[in-house]
Amino acid sequence: MTAPSPTGSTPHSPPPPARPAPGPAADEGLARRLRALACTAPLHDLDVRKANLAGEYARYAMAEVALAAIDLVTLSMDFDTGADQEQVIARLLPRIAAQAPTRPAVEHRRVARWVVDNLINVGSVDRGFRAVYGTFGPGGEYTRRDYDFKLIEEVQGPGGEVYLRTTDEAVNVLVGALDTDVTSAQIAAEVKLEVLINRGRLADAQLAAEQARYRTVQYAETLRRTLETTRRDVRAVDWLQTIPDLINEALEHIADRYRHENAILTHIRHARDEAVDPEHKLRAAELVDIVRDCIRRHTQLQSRLLEAGPLFRAEQDRQAFATPAARVDTDLYGQLLAPLLPLPLGDAARITDAFFARGTGPRPPGAVRLADLTEWLFTPPVPREHLGVELPEPELVATPDDSRFSEAQLSEATRLLRLPPDAPRRLSGLLAEARAIDGELPHLIALLAAHAASPPVGTAYRQGERRLLFAVDDGTPLDDPHFGGADLIVGTALLDAAGMAAARTENTA
Structure with missing residues (x-):
């Protein structure tokens, strides 16, 4: 008889089944990284599919053009409006022409429109992208999940115009993060910006300032979607605790950002005035414009936050007293009377009994109280005429025949x-x-x-x-x-x- 091995299995017994490695395989961080890769997949797919286009499109860097398009749409977004598609295409043309200067301008415009349409995903039904990834559950089971997202979406403006707006996923592709808390990311980006300015690294400071501006846009987009959902259905948003806390935190955040950005603006102006290198002066001037734009966006966001409470109360009143949606009535002739006429009386009575039992509304019984019951029992009956009260003689007026045709x-x-x-x-x-x-x-x-x-x-x-x-x-x-x-x-x-x-x-x- 063979002695068991120290591991408890005989030399001829099969090895135990391998279990998933603990740690990153079962962590939410893996799913976050998989979703981050999924957000970049449509951009890489552009360079793969450009070989299928009829023409010499191999020289164009489609992913680079797509990132530039997302950048243009994000910076053109306002709280109520977005970017005009034709303006985005026109601003992409210089970058595309620099990649292939010998090609005609018609081809450059065709490339720009093809990239923007693919970022919107015009060919799909819901104009979105879908990625499949897997996660491990508590018991080690592997589950496949669908991740639906969009990069650029078409939104109707207040006047009926159609604008382009980037989603949170597109902003995350630009900034290089995924599902990052907006407030903490904004604070970290602006602290990093201040440190870089103090050290004179204006090129890196410009990149940090642009990332801070993207986070500001994302914060405003979160509020805008919340207000849009409120206009559709106030019950879909938690206005009792979640949204008031969000508004208070956002207002405190804006107050802190005002002080921080004004201090940064003072440092940038000082660096711009003291710089001798023309390149540093140019970088500092661009930084001034970016920080001013951040201050403008924070001012607009503050005004929208102050209007959020009155908007909720107005929408609550409007939706509470709105006319109920019209419903299609039952066709008594076509659905009940016509099918019943050829049937025998017994079968027809069974159907009509079932219809009127369910077709009429419930009749709530009267609440029986001792005081009401006593009053009913002691109230003498009202004397009635044998044939009822006399009916008044109706005054009949002949209706004029106003029909045009006989x-x-x-x-x-x-x-x-x-x-x-x-x-x-x-x-x-x-x-x-x-x-x-x-x-x-x-x-x-x-x-x-x-x-x-x-x-x-x-x-x-x-x-x-x-x-x-x-x-x-x-x-x-x-x-x-x-x-x-x-x-x-x-x-x-x-x-x-x-x-x-x-x-x-x-x-x-």
Whole structure:
């Protein structure tokens, strides 16, 4: 007999199954890094798919153009508006032309539009991207998850214009972080900016200032989406604790940033005035513009934060007293009466009992209290007449007949439009024939033909109609002295009688 090994297994026993390595494999940090890679995948995919374009597009660095486009859209975003797509394309042209100066300008514009459309993901249904990654659960099981995100999205502005706005994922691609707390990232970026300015490293300070501005844009975007969600449904946002805390923290954050950015602005101006190197002066001047833009964005964000509370109260009042959404009523004739008429009385009574038991609203019983019960029992009955009270004599007024068309004209129009199913006619021919009969008849024919352009097929089907008048526009203009528009093809369609009978049977079942 073989002695067991120190590990507790015999030499011929299979090794124990390998378990996932603890630590990073089961950590949320791995999922964060996978999502970070997913956000950059559409940019790398542009350079892969440019070989499929018809033309010499290999010389263009599509990922570089995409990053520049995201940068332009982010810096052009305002609280209510975004970037105009044509302006973004126009500002991308110099960068694209520098990559291929010998190529025509038409090709440069085509590349810019192709990159922007792919960042919006125009070809997809929801205009978003999806990545699949895996995570380990507490028990070591491996689960695949979908990560849906967008880089640039089209948003309708207050005046109906369509603007481009970058998402949080796009800003994270620019800054080089993912799911970073906005407030802490903003403070860290501005402290880093101040240190770099004090040390005279203006080139690195400009990069830090741009990152701080991106975080400011992301903070405003978070507030804007919260207010948009509030306008749609106040119940979808926690205005009891989460949003008030967010507004208070944001206002404190802005007050701190004002003091910090003004101090930074003073240091930059001093560095700009004291610098001898022209390159340092240029960097300092650019830094002044960036920090001024940050101050402007913080001022705008502060005004929106102060308006958030009144907006919530106004939306709460508006949505609380809004008219309820219209609902489609039951077609009593087509869905209940018509299917019941051919049935025996016993089967029909069973269906009507079930319908009225569920179709009528619940009747809450009266609250029985001892005081009410005592009052009802001791109240003497009111004497009534045997035949009830005398009804007042109604005053009947004849309704004037203000219809334009008579019954005879309607009958004549119905006869003209009773066409064979295999012989449709043009509207121009029907108008000419109606004009020969009566001068007012063509107006009625035109109204009936226009109504038949969108025939109520479902209603006619439920009500058991055998024939249905329809009109189709094939693009032929109408040649008539009194009417304009399209020369419709007017015809009669036969409805499926077997299908209607099956539908009635299914309704009654």
